[in-house]
Amino acid sequence: HNHAFPPVWASAIPEVPDGARRHDVANKQLADWVVRIALLTRPDEVVWCDGSDEEWNRLTTEMTDAGSLVRLDPGVHPDSFLARSDPDDVARMEDRTFICSRSEADAGPTNNWRDPADMHTELNALFAESMRGRTMYVVPYSMGPVGGAISQVGVQITDSPYAVISLSIMTRMGDDALAVIGPDTDWVAGVHSVGYPLRDRDGLRRDDVPWPSNPVKYVSHFPEERAIWSFGSGYGGNALLPKKCFALRIASVMARDEGWLAEHMLLLKLTSPAGRAFHIAAAFPSACGKTNLAMLRPTIPGWDVETIGDDIAWLRPGDDGRLHAINPEAGFFGVAPGTSVQNNPVAIDTMRKHTIFTNVALTEDGEVWWEGKTDEPPAHLIDWRGQYWTPASGTPAAHPNARFTAPIEQCRTLADDWYEADGVPIDAIVFGGRRASNVPLVVDTGDWEHGVFVGATVSSERTAAQEGRVGELRRDPFGMLPFVGYDMGDYWQHWLDVGAALGSGAPKIFQVNWFRQDEEGAFLWPGFGENSRVLAWIAGRVSGEAEAVDTAIGEVPAPGSLDVTGLGLGATVLQSLLDVDPVAWLEECDRTEEFFARFGDRVPGRLRDELARLRERLAGA
Ligand code: PEP
Ligand code: MN
Ligand code: NA
Numbered sequence: 001h002n003h004a005f006p007p008v009w010a011s012a013i014p015e016v017p018d019g020a021r022r023h024d025v026a027n028k029q030l031a032d033w034v035v036r037i038a039l040l041t042r043p044d045e046v047v048w049c050d051g052s053d054e055e056w057n058r059l060t061t062e063m064t065d066a067g068s069l070v071r072l073d074p075g076v077h078p079d080s081f082l083a084r085s086d087p088d089d090v091a092r093m094e095d096r097t098f099i100c101s102r103s104e105a106d107a108g109p110t111n112n113w114r115d116p117a118d119m120h121t122e123l124n125a126l127f128a129e130s131m132r133g134r135t136m137y138v139v140p141y142s143m144g145p146v147g148g149a150i151s152q153v154g155v156q157i158t159d160s161p162y163a164v165i166s167l168s169i170m171t172r173m174g175d176d177a178l179a180v181i182g183p184d185t186d187w188v189a190g191v192h193s194v195g196y197p198l199r200d201r202d203g204l205r206r207d208d209v210p211w212p213s214n215p216v217k218y219v220s221h222f223p224e225e226r227a228i229w230s231f232g233s234g235y236g237g238n239a240l241l242p243k244k245c246f247a248l249r250i251a252s253v254m255a256r257d258e259g260w261l262a263e264h265m266l267l268l269k270l271t272s273p274a275g276r277a278f279h280i281a282a283a284f285p286s287a288c289g290k291t292n293l294a295m296l297r298p299t300i301p302g303w304d305v306e307t308i309g310d311d312i313a314w315l316r317p318g319d320d321g322r323l324h325a326i327n328p329e330a331g332f333f334g335v336a337p338g339t340s341v342q343n344n345p346v347a348i349d350t351m352r353k354h355t356i357f358t359n360v361a362l363t364e365d366g367e368v369w370w371e372g373k374t375d376e377p378p379a380h381l382i383d384w385r386g387q388y389w390t391p392a393s394g395t396p397a398a399h400p401n402a403r404f405t406a407p408i409e410q411c412r413t414l415a416d417d418w419y420e421a422d423g424v425p426i427d428a429i430v431f432g433g434r435r436a437s438n439v440p441l442v443v444d445t446g447d448w449e450h451g452v453f454v455g456a457t458v459s460s461e462r463t464a465a466q467e468g469r470v471g472e473l474r475r476d477p478f479g480m481l482p483f484v485g486y487d488m489g490d491y492w493q494h495w496l497d498v499g500a501a502l503g504s505g506a507p508k509i510f511q512v513n514w515f516r517q518d519e520e521g522a523f524l525w526p527g528f529g530e531n532s533r534v535l536a537w538i539a540g541r542v543s544g545e546a547e548a549v550d551t552a553i554g555e556v557p558a559p560g561s562l563d564v565t566g567l568g569l570g571a572t573v574l575q576s577l578l579d580v581d582p583v584a585w586l587e588e589c590d591r592t593e594e595f596f597a598r599f600g601d602r603v604p605g606r607l608r609d610e611l612a613r614l615r616e617r618l619a620g621a
Contacts, residue, residue, distance in 0.1 A: 014039060014042075016035055016038060016039065017038045017039075017042065017043050017044065017045060017046050017136070018044075018045045018046065019045050019046035019047055019048070020034055020035045020038035020046040020136075021034075021035055022034070022048060025178070025181075026181065026182050026183050027181045027182065027183055027185060027187065028183065030155060030181060030187060033155075033189060034046065034138050034155075034157065037127075037136070037157050037191055038136055040124065040127055040128055041127050041128070041129065041130050041131035041132075041136060041159070041193060042128075042129045042131060042132050043131035043132070043134050043135055043136035043159065044131075044132075044133060044134065044135065045135050045136070046135070046136045046137075046138060047135055047136070047137050047138070048137075048138045048140075048178075049137050049138060049139045049140070049164055049167075049168075049173065049174055050174045050175045051168055051172075051173040051174020051175060051176070051177075052174065052175075055164075055168070055174075056165060056168055059161045059164060059165050060079075060081055060165060062161065063081075063161055063162070063165075064081070066210070067210045068083065068161070068162065068210045068211065069081040069082065069083055069162075069356075070082040070083075070084075070362065070366075071366075072357075072366050072367065072368065073365055073366030073367060076365070076366065076367050077351075077352060077353060077355065077366075077367070077368070078352075078353040078354070079353055079354045080351075080352075080353060080354060080355045080356070080357065081355075081356050081357070082356075082357045082358075082360060082362055082368065083162055083211065083356060083357070083358045083359075084210065084211060084358075084359060084384055084385065084386055085211045085213070085234065085235055085358060085359055085399075086209070086211045086212075086213045086234075087385060088213070088215070089211065089213040089233050089234060089235045089238075090235060090359060090399050090401055091235065091237075091401050092219075092235070092236070092237040092238055092244065092482065093217055093219065093233070093238065094482050095112065096217045096218055096219055096233075097111075097112060097219045097220075097221075097482065098111070098112045098113065098114045098119060098218065098219070098220045098221065099111040099112065099113055099221050099223065099249070099485055099486070100113070100114050100115065100116040100119045100220055100221060100222050100223075101113065101116070101222075101223050101224060101486065102116060102224055105487065106223075106486050106487055106490075107486065107487065108484070108486060108487030108488045108489065108490070108491075108599070108602070109487075109488070109598050109599060110481060110484065110488045110598075111484070111485075111486075114220070116222055116224075116225070119218075119220050119222075119229075120222075120229075122218075123218065123220060123229045123231065126193075126195065126216065126218070126231050126232075127191065127193055127229070127231065130159070130193040130195055130196055130231070131159045131193060131196065132196060133196065133208075134159040134196060135159065135161075136157060136158075136159055137157070137158050137159070137160075137161070137163075137164045138155060138156075138157055139155065139156045139157070139158065139163075139164055139167050139173055139174075140153070140154075140155045140173070140174065140175075140177040140178035140181065141153070141154055141155070141156065141167060141171035141172060141173040141174075141177045141242055142171065142172040142176070142177040142180065143171060143172075143242055143246065143247055143251075143314075143328035143329070144172075144314065144326045144327075144328045144421070145172070145326070145419065145420075145421040146172050146176045146177055146179075146180055147180050147421070148326065148421030148422070149421060149422055150260075150314055150316050150324070150326045150328075150421070150422065150423055151326070151328070151421065152186075152187075152188065152246075152251065152254070152328070153177055153180060153181050153185060153186075153187045153188070154187055154188035154189070154190060154241075154242055154246055155178075155181075155187055155188075155189060155190065156190035156191075156192060156241045156242065157190065157191050157192065158190075158192040158193070158239070159192070159193050159194060159196070160192065160193075160194050160212075160234050160239055162211075162234055162239070162356075163192060163234065163239045163240060165356060166236075166239075166240050166333075166356060166405050167240060167242065169330070169331035169354075169356070169405050169406065169407050170240055170242065170243060170329055170330060170331040170333060170405065171242050171329065171330050171331075172330050186226070187226075188226045188227070188228070188242075188246050188250055189225070189226065189227040189228070190227070190228040190229075190230070190241035190242070190245065190246065191227075191228070191229045191230070192228075192229075192230045192231075192239055192241055193230075193231055193232075194212040194213055194214065194232065194233070194234050194239075195212070195213065195214030195216065195217075195231050195232040196208070196212060196214075211234055212234065213232060213233050213234050213235075214231065214232035214233075215232070216231065216232050217231065217232035217233050217238070218230065218231045218232060219233070219238050219245065221245060221249050221250060221485060223249075223250060223253040223485050223486065226250055226254070228241045228245040228246060228249075228250065230245065235358075236333055236358070236403060240333070242328075242329075243311075243312070243329065243333065244482075244483055247262060247312045247314070247328050247329065248262055248263075248264060248312060248480070248483035248484075248485070249483055249484070249485035250485055251314065251328075251485075252480075252483065252484050252485045252486065252491065253485045253486050255314070255494075256486060256490065256491070256494050259316075259317065259497075259498065259501070260314065260315060260316040260317070260498070261313075261314070261315040261316075261323075261494075261495070261498060262312070262313075262314050263281070263283055263312070263313050263314075263315060263478065263480065264283055264284075264285075264286075264311065264312065264478065264479040264480050264483055265281040265282055265283045265290075265309075265311075265312065265313040265315075265325075265429075265479075266281070266282050266284075266290040266291070266293055266294040266308075266309055266310045266311065266313070267279065267280070267281050267294070267308035267309040267313050267325055267326075267327050267424070268280050268282075268293065268294050268296070268305055268306065268307060268308055268415075269305070269306040269308060269415040269417055269424065270303065270304070270305055270535050270536075270539055271303065271304040271305075271306070272302070272303060272536070272539055272543075273301070273302025273303060276539075276543065278427040278428065278538075278539045278542055279308075279325070279417070279424040279425060279426050279427050279428075280426070280427065280428045280429075280430060280535065280538065281313050281315065281325055281426050281428075281429050281430070281507075282429070282430035282431075282432065282512075283429070283430070283431050283432070283455065283458075283478050283479040283480070284431075284432045284433060284460075284479050285433055285434075285458075285460045285476040285479045285481070286479075286482075287335050287401075288432060288433060288434050288460060288479075289432075289514065289527075290310050290311060291310040291311075291332060291334040291335070291339075291344070291347060292339075292343065292344050292347070292528060293531060294307045294308070294309065294310040295307050295310070295344055295346035295347055295350075295411065295413055296528070296529055296531055296532055296535075297345065297346065297413075297529045297532075298529060298532030298535075298536075299529040299530050299532055299533070300532050300533055300536060300563055303532055303535075303536055305413065305532065305535070306413050306414065306415035306417075307346070307408075307411050307413045307414050307415060307418075308325075308327050308414075308415050308417055308418050308424065309326075309327025309329060309408075309418075310332055310334065311329065311332075311333070312327065312328055312329055313325045313326070313327060313328075314326050314328050314423075315423070315426060316423065317498065317501055317502055317505075318422070318423070318425070320425070320505070321502065321503070321504075321505035322425040322426070322502070322505045322507075323425070323426045323498075323502060323505070323506065323507055324422060324423030324424060324425055324426070325423045325424055325426050326420070326421070326423040326424075327408075327418065329408070330407065330408055330409075331405060331406060331407045331408050332347075332350065332351075332404065332405070332406050332408060332411070333403055333404075333405050334347060334351075334403060334404050334406075335401060335402070335403060336357065336360050336368075336370045336373075336398060336402045336403060336404050337370040337371045337372055337373075337396075337398050337399075337400055337401075337402055338370075338371070338372040339370070339372065339373065339404075340372055340373055340374065343528045344528070346411060346412060346413050347404075349410075349411075349412055350406050350410045350411045350412070351404040351406045351410075352410070353410065354406070354407060354410065355404055355405060355406040355410075356404070356405040356406075357402070357403070357404050357405075358402060358403045358404075358405070359384040359398060359399035359401070359402040359403065360384060360398045360399075360402045360404075361381040361382060361383050361384055361389065361397035361398045362381060362382040363378050363381055364380070364381075369381055369397060369398065370397065370398035370402055371396055371397065371398055371400075377391045377397065379391070381397050383395065383396075383397045383398070384396075384397065384398050384399045384402060426507045427507055427508070427539075427542045428507050428508050428509070428510060428538050428539075428541075428542055429451065429455075429507050429508070429509045429510070430509075430510045430511070430512055430538065431451075431454055431455045431458050431478065431479075431509070431510070431511050431512070432458075432479075432511065432512045432513060432514070433458050433459060433460030433461075433476060433479070433513065433515075434460045434461040434513075434515040435459070435460065435461070435513045435515055435516065436461070436515060436516065436517040436521075437516065437517070437584065438581065438584050438585065438588060439511065439513035439516065440511075440513065440516075440551075440553075440556050440577060440578045440579065440580060441512065441513060441514070441516065441524075441525055441534060441556075441562075441577040441578060442510060442511070442512050442513075442534045442537060442538065442556065442557065442562075442578075443510060443511040443512075443551075443553060443554035443555065443556055444508065444510055444538075444541050444548055444554055444555040444556075445508075445509045445510060445511060445554045446554055446555060447509075448496075448499035448500075448502075448506050448509060449496065449499070449606050449607075449610060450509075450554065450610055451499075451508075451509025451510075452492060452495045452496055452499065452509070452606075452607065452610075453607050453610035453611070453614075454509065454511050454554070455477060455478045455495070455509070456477045456478070456492045456495075456607055457475065457477070457588075457592050457595065458475070458476055458477060458478065458479070458511075459473050459474060459475045459476060459591075460473070460474065460476045460479075461473055461474075461515075462474055475595050477491075477492070478491075478495075487599075487602055488599055488602075489599040489600075489602025489603050489604065490602055492603070492604050492607055493602075493604045496604055496606055496607075508538075508541060508542055510538050510541070511554070512531075512534060514527045514531060515527075516576070516577055518573075518576065524573055524576055524577050525577055526567065530567065533562060533563050533564065533567075534562070536563060537557050537561060537562050537563075540561070541555075546558075546561050547560075547561040548561065551580040551621075552580055552582060552585065552614065552617035552618045552620075552621040553580050553585060553614065553617075553618075556578045556580075557578065562574075580621070582618045582619075582621040585614075585618050586615065586618050586619070589611060589614060589615050589618065592611055593611065596608065596611070
């Protein structure tokens with residue numbers, strides 16, 4: 001059985017599956033590619049997706065009839081659905097994620113590398129006939145406003161209708177996007193299959209199931225080809241290729257080549273009581289509160305926060321010498337557990353209708369539930385595995401990485417700036433992570449190079465969004481550890497280069513930590529809406545109005561400059577929140593040096609200088 005692309009000299013040239021050929025597609029390579037993938041994967045039919053409401057209704061109805069979706073109570077959640085994944089297909093898999101650059105060194109030590117030719121051979125064998133008995137969907141999409149200067153287009157082929165309906169929320173998907181792919185337009189190719197025929201752990205073939213996935217999984221990126229091939233998983237970041245695969249891994253390579261930045265950042269607009277607007281981009285590792293920060297309701301009077309994005313930002317130096325950012329996505333793929341009316345009413349409201357819930361629990365009234373949604377769990381539920389559940393069950397009712405997929409336009413705090421095709425000018429960049437100790441509530445890093453050093457050395461406690469032991473500390477530079485599509489050291493150099501090109505137009509860089517704890521393990525800072533106090537201080541640093549005091553690691557709020565009125569924080573608590581312990585930080589420096597050693601001579605000299613200077617300051621502290 002020959003699994004490679006059908007060779008042109010094959011005696012019997014197979015018939016092209018119905019619907020694959022389209023003569024009205026302006027881009028010849030795109031038209032040919034769709035036929036080629038259909039010949040490889042042998043679907044029963046090929047459907048070009050148009051992004052219409054009719055298409056959404058048809059697919060969700062088909063999936064509900066097939067048992068892949070549960071329709072929620074339309075009185076509570078109109079036009080909304082629950083999907084339950086295979087229990088082995090619940091998160092991104094970093095160990096099955098590959099960067100297949102021509103040179104191994106270009107992938108760097110943080111990525112799994114495979115030779116592109118070898119990987120293509122292996123993938124061709126897996127994809128051969130993988131869509132038999134299924135429909136192959138062709139999904140054109142735009143990342144960013146269709147036709148916008150910072151936007152990019154791509155096309156995903158998939159045999160997962162769950163991926164199609166998710167993409168209709170997460171991207172500008174369909175005819176409008178296809179229309180801007182002209183004869184010479186560059187587009188990113190994505191090929192995705194859940195991997196039929198399905199096999200169980202013993203390699204035995206089994207029938208189709210509500211959530212098809214395959215024990216063999218690959219999420220492979222070909223940066224020089226601008227192509228992504230993903231096999232075996234139906235889950236979010238593995239299956240929605242425009243998101244992490246394109247908008248971060250492939251786009252980071254495009255950005256390196258073209259002088260811009262593709263980042264794991266939320267975008268928000270902060271407006272002061274005086275009416276001045278500040279645009280802030282903030283990078284955090286997965287499941288560290290980007291969605292909550294992007295939708296924050298300020299607790300301090302007169303301040304307003306509006307949402308632009310919660311996960312990905314593309315930032316480009318503009319003609320005005322400043323860094324301009326767009327959110328390339330069109331929806332949220334947010335972590336549901338922990339989200340409540342109390343701590344994020346905007347998110348709860350956003351997911352009221354036209355939302356796909358994945359791996360949450362179901363109440364007997366056709367409503368959804370997850371840990372943290374209410375203080376008291378319902379007396380009984382159907383859990384994320386479809387099993388009867390009570391609070392005595394001793395297992396989580398929702399998977400800790402359960403998600404909601406909802407259109408950004410349903411967000412009531414959406415900023416008008418979201419529509420800006422040329423992006424918003426960025427005033428401040430914020431780096432954060434989960435740290436029980438050492439990292440203060442907020443630090444002004446002082447200048448771009450020190451800011452890049454801070455971004456490069458961020459560490460965070462592992463969350464349910466990553467496989468591995470939750471709580472373990474891992475270095476996660478710029479929140480991009482799993483998402484930089486090339487060598488991490490080169491990525492740091494690229495950040496230094498972008499800053500040098502921006503010069504005085506560069507945004508200020510800050511570090512934050514909402515998660516510092518006392519000796520008993522209690523959080524020192526209330527977080528959520530109270531984080532507006534920190535944003536206000538950051539805005540004050542940008543406008544020159546907020547006072548700071550120097551520490552060895554940067555500038556922290558001067559006494560009285562961070563508004564904590566009404567919080568009832570004792571003076572010692574505030575002190576602990578801002579404390580810099582030189583002994584602990586010198587140990588962090590040793591860890592940083594070990595971390596840098598992984599990257600050898602690709603660590604920019606400027607960052608080694610920053611480390612040396614930090615040690616000197618700590619030694620003198
Ligand atoms: C994912 O896990 O697939 C994802 C897109 O989200 P996160 O940024 O939380 O990893
Ligand atoms: Mn993310
Ligand atoms: Na994840």
